[in-house]
Amino acid sequence: MVSEARLVVPDESYHESFLAALHEFQEAGEDLEVRMPEVAEPAAFHDWLEHLRWAGLVGAAPSVRDRTPHRIYWWVEAGRFLGRARLNLRLTPELTEFGGHIGYDIRPTARGRGHATALLRAVLDTAREAGLDRALLTCAPDNHASKRVIERNGGVLADISQAGRLRYWCPTS
Template sequence: MREAHLTAPDLRYHRSFLGALREYHEDELRENLRDPADFARWLDDMREAGSHGTAAIERDRVRHRILWWVRDDDYLGRVRINLELNDELTEFGGHIGYDIRPSARGQGHATALLREAIGVAKEHGIVRALLTCAPDNHASRRVIERNGGVLHDLSAAGRLRYWVG
């Protein structure tokens, strides 16, 4: 078994991604993703969003990259790396947002995913990354702090803001 790593969203993870949606109870919301051809089109749209064309950027607020955390053929989680900040993201969201599917939590994946995502952010010129989380999300706070996050303040939106880097 290979170690988990970041990769571009890919049709290879279709079945596992659908399994993650079931864990999130989003099955009924993504009925259209069951067909592999529809899933492939959705992946293409996701890869394009935030990186090319005004309409895509407007829809997703800022230029960004979406990567998946995978091991072998298993989808374990995802990360969105915002390549710039706007007022909304400065208050709620920051440069990096991530999640791990419920069945993969508590296994160190979030800490490792964030470590790799910080490296990707640096490759895109983000020297210091802003991350936000809810004050009562102790797991996320630990993940951010394990990756060198330094608490800055509580935003007007009620989110803890950390700087990493």
Template sequence: MPQLISPDLRFRTSFLAAVQENLAEGEYFGDTLKRELAVYGDSWHAPDGFARYVAAIREEELEDGRRPDGFVPGSWYWYVDGETYLGRIQVRHRLTPHLRDYGGHIGYGVRPTARRKGYATAMLRDVLPYARALGLDRVLVTCDTTNVGSRKVIEANGGEFEDERSGKLRFWIHTGR
């Protein structure tokens, strides 16, 4: 049964296969994958390089942890089924002005070969208690105006439409549901 977990070294092969799927589709999880490839792309195929990557993304959730300039603490979760990496979701612990307009508290992505199976809806649903544990009574989730699938995922999780800003639809979801 699929579940959310903290990023884990044992999923290296499956994670890297998902990265290749995303690259083949020209999808970069926003700019996250581009940033990760620039820093880890030459080393994460080796177990020690992947271990550095996993340690780095786990550190991003710490208030005083290292993360890219301008980024807020954020907790990463991977959605897996058995030994298969299906996707990832991040809960940002607070909003900056930019995140309030465009990025929101939560960003997620499902590998191309695992799409249209309900995983994104389940990931978002399953991460809401983690957001609540961070003290977030409600979270902002955004998607491109053209991303019908993501809009359906957000609405299926109780997303209440607020407005559109520069091509982004903005929804609020209560975490206590």
């Protein structure tokens, strides 16, 4: 049940829970683009969160993907980190092919309970507040769970990108 889960801005109070989730992702062979040693200590975690905020505000970071203004949100319940989402406020050519406006992850032990669907719904509301009438989402053709999440949120398949990703448009209202 996701009734208590909510969208929050990344916060230091979720440090231990984030580390536990990071361990789950790594055990599942999934890459969150951050390594345990980089964020294990509270001061390093603080610095990493500050970097996330700065990169999102200015749209300037080492990776091409981060060169657009964006916001990072976490999905939490009862003080526990369950997942994360990224809302890109503009599309670059790269994001149009692979990534879209919104990307999301749910930690392995929280999957299958509707969290991804609820998380995406919440981020679509935030996208509307940011001025987007619709949002582009992409997923791998064999990611049936992600396809269901997008379609449950009104996503309509538009095409397949040159990168081989399914591209969906979702209304934000």
